[in-house]
Amino acid sequence: MLQDKGLSESEEAFRAPGPALGEGSSANTANAPEPALAAPSLSGATLGSPPGPGADVAAAEQTIENIKVGLHEKELWKKFHEAGTEMIITKAGRRMFPSYKVKVTGMNPKTKYILLIDIVPADDHRYKFCDNKWMVAGKAEPAMPGRLYVHPDSPATGAHWMRQLVSFQKLKLTNNHLDPFGHIILNSMHKYQPRLHIVKADENNAFGSKNTAFCTHVFPETSFISVTSYQNHKITQLKIENNPFAKGFRGSDDSDLRVARLQSKEYPVISKSIMRQRLVSSQLSAKPDVSPLHGAHQALQHFQYENGAHMQFASAEPQDLPLNTFPPQRDSSLFYHCLKRRADSARHLDLPCKRSYLEAPSSVGEDHYFRSPPPYDQQMLSPSYCSEVTPREACMYSGSGPEIAGVSGVEDLPPPPLSCNMWTSVSPYTSYSVQTMETVPYQPFPTHFTATTMMPRLPTISAQSSQPPGNAHFSVYNQLSQSQVRERGPAASFPRERGLPTVCERKPPSPHLNAANEFLYSQSFSLTRESSLQYHSGMGTVETWTDG
DNA sequence: TCCACTAACACGTTTGAAAAGC
């Protein structure tokens, strides 16, 4: 099972080459040029593995470098992006639409990889929808407990991933801070950016190699604002038009009639959405320039974006900025970090901060949680998120909310069953990363786990060469279906999501997942910033790199 | 009063097991 079964239609699209994947079938060709990947210093960075067992790893890292990821249904994503994508979040969890599907190429067919997604705050603002556009409404609320969504097929060989589209359509978003299902927790009315991570999960890594590589891919057109109900009627219409599950709402006349039926009215009733649509239409006709695609803001933000300041509303008047600040036709960016770690960095692997989130709220059996990242400001201000933070300090950040406060008391932390990790210094959108790291002792690792991440501040942090950008904790976590929890109660250990026989249910913990653990650990390693090489490939050239 | 949020709802899709056919 490469992907969710619902992907069959996408698979067909993949097999029939066409517009489904957009003009750029890979992130490299789409935007981030490859030259940076061929930079000699890059080889030195990523292939700096010691001889012997590391040789294979080095080869695999070359593969990591060459991995290309293309966003499926790019045009559809762009449509939403241009309108200002909104994603519903509910207590029970809501899928993303468009769903996140990618085509991966350039993998080593025999090497095993773990594919995972996280969703990080795009900025530190809270938004509101006024006058048919998104505006900054204040400071962002503390970040939710960040989580990762690992593709259920992970780990799988490169051939497996490249065989067809990789779908993350089962990923769900929630605003429930105590979500026991493993869904990705977000704040409503905040802007987020999904990121795809590919982690090499080779046997060598799982059992003692010196290095693990990963890369991060970001498609700016997949950014969105989380909402509990749709604000922009255009988004609603796009969803209805394109989401098969919303077919029942297609046709405005029918919907009006349906409302009339529901309300037992003799005459059609104009629904709120219709009213809003009409109101908006009238407003737009009255003010033709309110289109978010016009105006100086757009040009400015385009400039900012192209210069690594994406996701940041840095204009002088951020209160009146449209959501879709991304250039509509901007191609996806490809991140490429190259971080090499010294052997002594491995000392940080014995993190005493590992602990299970289960100690706090729930009892989801073997599900594992970890504390959330500190609020955005804390990440920016707290020295613990700076370069020389110790691993324990890194794990001492309290949760973002009271519901996780119970796990924030580090002093009382018992030996954790799993790892606690800090998110790495992921470079700005204009970069793409490969990271090598020391292998850590294997620990069980569920295929569905979660991580707390923060979108790197751009360009603020990226410009601080002495400090890594945003860091965050990971939460490791099994995903539980709600029915599962209902059936088994909060102590349920194994998920049974319909159509998605969760890997953790069918497979024993795989040693390959250790690579993902390493990936997680690597995030914390980045805190030391030792021996890190960072390549910004936005223009295909190595802008900066450091090697402690 | 406003607004974010929730639960219930109807409708359509997806899924997987059972039945039917070959």
Add this chain to the structure above:
DNA sequence: AGCTTTTCAAACGTGTTAGTGG
């Protein structure tokens, strides 16, 4: 008996709406 195809009910996903609470 074994395999493939069809059928169908349950589960799931969706946007809408009324109600709630801060």
